[in-house]
Amino acid sequence: MLGVNQYGKAETHLVRVVRDGDVHELRDLLVSVALSGNLDDVHLRGDNSAVLATDTQKNTVYAFAKEHGVGTPEEFALLLARHFLDGAITRARVQVVEVGWARLGDHAFVQSSREQRVATVIASGADAWFVSGVSELVLLKTTDSEFHGFPRDRYTTLTETTDRVLATAVSARWRHDGSASFEDARGALLDTFAAHHSLSLQQTLYAMGSALLSACGSVHEVRLSMPNKHHFVVDLSPFGLENPNEVFHADDRPYGLIEGAVVRDGAPDPGPVWDPYPLV
Numbered sequence: 001m002l003g004v005n006q007y008g009k010a011e012t013h014l015v016r017v018v019r020d021g022d023v024h025e026l027r028d029l030l031v032s033v034a035l036s037g038n039l040d041d042v043h044l045r046g047d048n049s050a051v052l053a054t055d056t057q058k059n060t061v062y063a064f065a066k067e068h069g070v071g072t073p074e075e076f077a078l079l080l081a082r083h084f085l086d087g088a089i090t091r092a093r094v095q096v097v098e099v100g101w102a103r104l105g106d107h108a109f110v111q112s113s114r115e116q117r118v119a120t121v122i123a124s125g126a127d128a129w130f131v132s133g134v135s136e137l138v139l140l141k142t143t144d145s146e147f148h149g150f151p152r153d154r155y156t157t158l159t160e161t162t163d164r165v166l167a168t169a170v171s172a173r174w175r176h177d178g179s180a181s182f183e184d185a186r187g188a189l190l191d192t193f194a195a196h197h198s199l200s201l202q203q204t205l206y207a208m209g210s211a212l213l214s215a216c217g218s219v220h221e222v223r224l225s226m227p228n229k230h231h232f233v234v235d236l237s238p239f240g241l242e243n244p245n246e247v248f249h250a251d252d253r254p255y256g257l258i259e260g261a262v263v264r265d266g267a268p269d270p271g272p273v274w275d276p277y278p279l280v
């Protein structure tokens with residue numbers, strides 16, 4: 001028999017320009033739609049009468065950007081998700097991934113960061129679930145990071161350190177009731193990474209997640225995925241040079257991958273957000 005299924009247009013790449021004379025605003029979004037409901041007939045009998053074509057979904061994304069503007073990613077996702085709830089479709093999931101462009105002039109921009117803002121909204125009946133987050137938020141600190149006290153066995157070569165470079169590319173997802181301030185949540189992650197004296201990336205992850213929950217009362221849970229982007233001190237002794245933590249080899253792989261969730265006491269069940277809600 002037919003099991004769970006969903007369908008929709010993924011990664012519609014929408015660029016919206018808002019013009020105020022010569023001064024323009026730019027938004028750059030990838031919008032992914034996933035619809036589910038009573039879709040047995042299309043799968044089992046080839047009856048398309050309940051299938052809103054993914055091509056129509058794409059057109060709706062572009063048309064809504066013109067008619068309503070984009071607003072916050074969460075607002076745009078909710079608007080679209082509610083629109084797609086119709087007839088056989090009982091659940092609509094819309095994910096918006098935004099990259100930021102920094103202004104170079106009145107109508108010129110530079111994409112200065114890989115960072116993405118991510119908003120996922122699921123609408124079903126009158127209910128809505130929100131998961132907001134960031135990906136590729138690249139952070140580095142040049143001190144205030146230690147790693148020691150770990151067990152040693154015959155395969156251990158890592159030296160203990162009380163002063164190392166700590167670097168990561170944060171992916172974070174927090175579930176909330178739709179009212180959490182993105183700026184407050186992101187700010188809590190950044191401030192804590194900068195201020196926290198780290199004994200491990202795991203400890204820093206927990207501190208960042210806890211700070212986000214403290215900063216945003218409506219967030220029930222935050223999930224973090226943080227690669228440890230290793231920076232190794234280069235041995236310059238063959239050249240008669242000392243290297244007191246000044247020259248590093250930044251290795252891209254393999255990397256430690258530190259992942260975890262911080263959950264508020266008494267947080268409600270996550271409902272359907274678990275399904276589109278991977279750790280990474």
Ligand SMILES: O=c1[nH]c(=O)c2[nH]c(=O)[nH]c2[nH]1
Nearest residue numbers: 147158199200201202228256
């Ligand atoms: O913060 C760290 N956590 C680890 O689990 C680990 N493992 C490792 O080799 N280096 C590090 N650093």
